[in-house]
Amino acid sequence: MSHASTLIESDIESYLKQHEHKDLLRFITCGSVDDGKSTFIGRLLHDSALVYEDQLAAVRRDSTRYGTTGDEIDLALLVDGLQSEREQGITxxxxxxxxxxxxxxxxxxDTPGHEQYxxxxxxxxxxxxLAVILVDARNGVQVQTRRHSYICSLLGIRHMxxxxxxxxxxxxxxxxxxxxRTEYTTFANRLGIPHVRCVPLSALQGDNVVRPSERMPWYDGPTLMELLETVEVKAERNxxxxxxxxxTVLRxxxxxxxxxxxxxxxxxxxxxxxxxLPRGQRSHIARIVTYEGDLQQAFPPQAVTLTLSDEIDISRGDLLCDPQHPATVADAVDARLVWMxxxxxxPGRRYDVKLATTTLPAVVERVYHRIDVNSLEHHPTETLALNEIGLCRVQFxxxxxxxxxxEIPGTGAFIVIDRMSHHTVGAGMITRAATERAGADTEVPRxxxxxxxxxxxxxKGQRPCVVWLTGLSGSGKxxxxxxxxxxxxxxxxxxYLIDAGNVRHGLSHDLDFSRDARAENVRxxxxxxxxFVDxxxxxxxxxLSPYxxxxxxxxxxxxxxxxxxVHVDAPLALCQQRDSDGIYARAAAGEISGLPGIDIEYEAPEHPEVHIDTAHQGVEESVEAILRVLRAKGGLEQFD
Structure with missing residues (x-):
């Protein structure tokens, strides 16, 4: 559906050309049940003059039968298309x-707010x-609001x-x-969502959806439609x-x-x-074939057919990669899993997993923890229930x-399928190759x-432990x-002191600073x-260990x-000012990339045993704070 334009009547070709080159924004509406998502979309379309007269007439008729707005037209019916949705008043x-x-x-x-869906x-x-998170002003931020926001962040949506x-x-x-606004932005900051904008509105009456509201003079920001039209969503294609x-293979x-x-x-x-991959044969691209003819180059997400210069065995599910930056090959992964x-x-039961174009059996060997969507705390668990999210190890x-x-959603996402019912029961996002294997076979006995x-x-008269100091470069670790x-x-x-910088010169000299390599360095x-604890x-x-x-x-x-x-905390500006190793200066000069706090997010500890603010605490005071915790935990007590 397109906006009204005089060009349609006077110069249809110019209009089509103009329309073809417009920027495209894909966005989602979500939130708790009955927060008004369908009404909001209906109002957005109606007030933007994007509803045809026959559609509007049909909605007026249905409003008398299914509507929930009295004598007024129920704009939610523009998107609640299923009869069961109209009867229940939910999406x-x-x-x-x-x-x-x-x-x-x-x-x-327009997505459903009910937990069941x-x-x-x-x-x-x-x-x-981008995600539009709707909140009912009467109820505030709900559990489902947080769950939807967390899922959006897992799926890489950076604009809310x-x-x-x-x-x-x-x-x-x-x-x-x-x-x-304060409660939600605080939660979004903990999720690491960089771009959050807030708008007060009434979808039912049209305030601040497309037109500014005269009933909220205290808000002088843009309407929601203005934000949708102007938000700069960076294209993050790799x-x-x-x-x-x-x-498929075409012959x-x-x-x-x-x-x-x-x-x-x-x-x-x-x-x-x-x-x-995964077999490792090498060749060169000979042609890029499409229905319209051969191409000299192709970009994602184009559908193409590649021919190679060598006759090698390739079948559905294989992955063609750049040899300089290949994908990881492993038979076990760590992944965040949303159970549906x-x-x-x-755990231990066989499911089918569909990853990109390959489908194969897999077992969830272990659930590391469940994530509380309210507090974002990690809780030990052995399973996941409906709508729970956890970090798991999946064995293929x-x-x-x-x-x-x-890094690449198209080759990092998978779905879990029940082998009996063939229903999709889970969605996973791979974080890395599995950091350990339970019961892995090896030729060397332990x-x-x-x-x-x-x-x-x-x-030695002491209780062994690991004191793990994490924080930005320059924080004082x-x-x-x-x-x-x-x-x-x-x-x-x-x-014994282990400094990660020194480890990079020896044990981890072969690793770069990609997400996988950082995980391997920490491992x-x-x-x-x-x-050493043993x-x-x-x-x-x-x-630094940013994740x-x-x-x-x-x-x-x-x-x-x-x-x-131990969270060694300091403002980024102070870390940049210290910069004794010149890391921030090199990042500013474009010599290095992927620096936590600059190019990638640093995920601060949520509940560290010790929090040190080096902007206000000196070295001696900070050391004493750590020693107090060690004494309290028995780490510095002599054994009987």
Whole structure:
């Protein structure tokens, strides 16, 4: 559906050309049930003059039968198309609407708010660039509001518009709006969502949807439609790393063999080298074939057929990659999993997993933790119930090629299918190759030492543990770690300092700073620290370790009470001012990328055992704060 334009009558070709080159924004509406999502979309279309007269007449007729707005037209019926939706007054399925204004084209997904249909909401969010989160001003931020926001953040949506709806039912009260805005933006900041805009509105009466409201003079910001038309959504396509999941092999004649699929990332050009994963064969692109003719280059998400210069065995499910930046191949992954079935997840049970174009059996070997969508805390669990989200280890029956979801969603997302009912029961986002294997087969048997950790610790008169200092570059981790080790040494305790920067010169010299490599670097440090703990030592680790999942993995490797997380906190501006290693200066000069706090988010600890503010606490005070916690946990108590 398009906006009215005089060009349609006077110069249709110019109008079509203008319309063709408009920017496209895909967005989703979500939130708790009965927050007014369908009414909001109906109002958006109606007040933008994007509803045909016959549609409006039909809605007027249906309003008398299904409507919930008295004598007024019920605009929600424009998108609540199913009879069951109209009878119950709720959204069940995902309703897509296509429309345009003078500035932009839109694809909008109206998703259900009811907890039972969270799976449908995740489907709508999977292709969205922006989310409109509706909140009923009477009820404020609900559990489902937080759940939908968390799922949006997992799926990589970086722009949120908070629409505080039904302001007419709270007498247009500014304080009510401000309280909701503050609560939600605080939650969104904890999720690491960088762009949040807030608008008070009444979808039923049309205030601040398309036209500014005269009943809320205290709000002088843009309407929601103005934000939709002007928000700058950065195109985050990965054009460096070629990824073509093979959908089918085409053999229309004996001298043609092409591999068809949709580009998930990268640019394909004739002559470019490729590697076929997971088997590793190499060749070069010979042609890029389409129905309209051959192309000299192709971009995502184009559907193309590639022919190669060599005759090699390729089949559906294989992945064509750039050999310089190939995908990861492994038979086990760590992934965030959203469970979508009434029957809880059963670890150890076989499910089918569809990843890109490949489908194979898999087992969820372990659930590391469940994520509380209200507090974002991690809770130990052995399973996931309906709509719960957790970090899991998934074991495939064969090696697969994949990328972390945050780098390439097309090769990092999968769905879990029940093998009996064939229903989709879960959706997963891969974070990395599995950091450990439960019961993995190996040719080298594990040998138990004659001395135990308890005996080694008793000899030293201390309780071994890991003190993990995390924080931005320049926050003071290394300075504090050295001072802590010196204090422990002076008091007669046995310790060892592991500085992640030094590890990069030896044990991790082969790793870059990608998401996978950072996880592997933390894993190697954790393995080393675990051995030192087994030796009875107090291990002091200074490691930026920007991701919560990586730090949680270290904690899970140790026994309860053996991991002491210390957040060495300092404002980014102060870290940049210190910059003793020149890292921020190099980042500003474009010499390095992927620096936490600048290019990527630093996920601060949610509940560290110790929080140190180095902008206001000196080194001695900070060391004493850590020692107090060690004493309280028994780490510095002599054994009997």
């Amino acid at each position: 069940i399925d995902v309703a897509y609407r296509y429309f345009s204004t003078e500035r932009r084209k839109f694809i909008i997904a 969270t799976r449908n909401m995740a489907t709508g969010a999977s292709t969205a660039q 518009l908070l629409a505080v709806n039904k302001m007419d039912l709270v007498d247009w009260d500014e304080a009510t709006y401000e309280a909701i 054009l460096r790393d070629l990824r073509l999941p093979v959908q 229309p004649r004996h001298d043609f063999r092409g591999f068809a699929g949709t580009l998930a990332a990268g640019v394909a050009r004739p002559g470019d080298p490729v590697v076929v 079935a009434e029957r809880p997840l059963q 029956t064969a090696p697969v090629a994949f990328d972390p979801y945050e 040998r138990q030492p004659l001395l135990s950790k308890a005996q080694r610790a008793a000899q 290394s300075t504090l770690a050295n001072a802590l080790e010196q204090a422990l040494f002076r008091q007669g305790y046995h310790s 190697r440090i954790a393995e080393t620290a675990t051995m 030796a009875g030592l107090i291990v002091v680790c200074a490691a 919560r999942d990586d730090r949680a993995m270290v904690r899970e490797r140790l026994e309860p009470g053996e991991f002491i997380e």
